[in-house]
Amino acid sequence: MQKMSLDDEQRRLFLIDQLNSSDSDLLENLIKKTSGLYLGEIKTLCDSINLNSQLSPDEIFNKFQSNRKFQQENRLKIESIKWSDIGGLTDIKEIITDTIILPLKYPRLFTSTDKQIGLTRSGILLYGPPGTGKTLLAKAISNECGLNFLSVKGPELLDMYVGQSEQNVRNLFEKARVNSPCILFFDELDSLAPVRGRAGDSGGVMDRVVSQLLTEIDGLDKLNTSDKISQVFIIGATNRPDLIDQSLLRPGRFDKLVYVPITKSQDERFKIFQALVRKLPIDSKFDQEKYVLEKCPCNLSGADFYAITNKARQNAIKRIILSSECNEINDEIINEEDFMKALDNFSANLSDQELLEYENYFTKFSNK
Numbered sequence: 563m564q565k566m567s568l569d570d571e572q573r574r575l576f577l578i579d580q581l582n583s584s585d586s587d588l589l590e591n592l593i594k595k596t597s598g599l600y601l602g603e604i605k606t607l608c609d610s611i612n613l614n615s616q617l618s619p620d621e622i623f624n625k626f627q628s629n630r631k632f633q634q635e636n637r638l639k640i641e642s643i644k645w646s647d648i649g650g651l652t653d654i655k656e657i658i659t660d661t662i663i664l665p666l667k668y669p670r671l672f673t674s675t676d677k678q679i680g681l682t683r684s685g686i687l688l689y690g691p692p693g694t695g696k697t698l699l700a701k702a703i704s705n706e707c708g709l710n711f712l713s714v715k716g717p718e719l720l721d722m723y724v725g726q727s728e729q730n731v732r733n734l735f736e737k738a739r740v741n742s743p744c745i746l747f748f749d750e751l752d753s754l755a756p757v758r759g760r761a762g763d764s765g766g767v768m769d770r771v772v773s774q775l776l777t778e779i780d781g782l783d784k785l786n787t788s789d790k791i792s793q794v795f796i797i798g799a800t801n802r803p804d805l806i807d808q809s810l811l812r813p814g815r816f817d818k819l820v821y822v823p824i825t826k827s828q829d830e831r832f833k834i835f836q837a838l839v840r841k842l843p844i845d846s847k848f849d850q851e852k853y854v855l856e857k858c859p860c861n862l863s864g865a866d867f868y869a870i871t872n873k874a875r876q877n878a879i880k881r882i883i884l885s886s887e888c889n890e891i892n893d894e895i896i897n898e899e900d901f902m903k904a905l906d907n908f909s910a911n912l913s914d915q916e917l918l919e920y921e922n923y924f925t926k927f928s929n930k
């Protein structure tokens with residue numbers, strides 16, 4: 563929407579040009595009412611008045627104002643995480659770029675047949691152990707494609723009151739539509755959409771939530787094909803893809819599944835570390851590659867590397883404060899000793915045994 567404000571005379575000329583009506587009362591009324599609105603907003607209002615002859619201009623204006631208020635209260639933003647903030651995950655970034663980012667960025671180059679043959683996707687489910695960068699990937703897609711980012715953790719939508727959880731799902735999608743083009747990100751999707759018909763779902767609440775979710779997602783497909791500009795793209799993340807109701811993984815829904823593992827590749831591990839430290843002041847004598855390849859345990863996730871770099875930074879600050887090296891925290895340089903100390907008593911989020919169990923479980927799931 564264009565952010566240009568107009569004075570009374572400019573609004574008069576613009577309204578005369580845009581309205582398919584010569585009603586002078588309507589014109590005067592609108593000149594007053596549109597004071598403070600931007601050019602793009604006035605254009606949207608005029609389009610609605612021209613298209614909706616069954617409603618009075620006042621009714622349309624009131625509806626427009628309440629939509630505008632809703633939008634202001636629910637305004638989202640594009641995420642600031644960039645592709646370059648994510649280290650490693652080279653294959654995953656490539657899959658996401660080809661099937662998700664390019665079609666979202668250049669919709670005109672893709673046709674509806676491309677969806678049928680799997681060249682483009684309606685949604686993506688990122689699954690894997692905790693702390694491997696799934697949320698980070700979703701945010702980077704928002705940034706790369708210039709789409710607003712709306713994130714929700716599955717349990718946040720659940721409510722003890724009858725019917726409220728389904729209403730929360732409806733409200734969420736409404737917020738996404740108002741903010742379109744938008745990425746709607748469901749963290750912990752398994753807790754929002756468990757397999758239906760399970761014992762323990764008292765009153766069938768979860769079944770109704772899943773049904774509501776399916777209705778809303780299917781509704782998006784219509785929106786997305788009718789108007790590529792108002793896209794809402796869905797991304798889910800989970801550590802337990804087998805718990806999700808499988809109907810959500812059908813074509814037109816979360817139809818691209820991508821495994822995000824804890825990488826064992828030395829090259830990839832080093833890239834994750836580099837991405838995390840690239841903006842930090844690091845002692846040039848510190849051999850980063852040797853540290854990652856020879857000193858760090860092999861079962862570290864991206865989140866573990868993040869914890870280590872944070873700890874090293876804290877160590878540096880403490881060292882500088884305790885020494886008389888300088889009085890300015892700005893002169894902080896993180897050295898090898900700080901990084902080595904960061905590994906003292908550090909244990910990865912997942913033990914070797916837990917990681918192995920995760921890997922076996924994900925291999926079984928991927929082969930299904």
Ligand SMILES: Nc1ncnc2c1ncn2[C@@H]1O[C@H](COP(=O)(O)OP(=O)(O)OP(=O)(O)O)[C@@H](O)[C@H]1O
Pocket residue numbers: 647648649650651690691692693694695696697698699749799800801834837838863864865866868
């Ligand atoms: N590949 C990576 N490159 C850089 N930083 C990473 C990477 N993976 C994880 N991190 C760091 O770990 C933090 C946690 O990552 P993130 O929240 O994306 O993990 P997740 O897979 O969504 O975890 P969970 O399954 O627990 O929700 C990030 O904020 C980031 O600091």
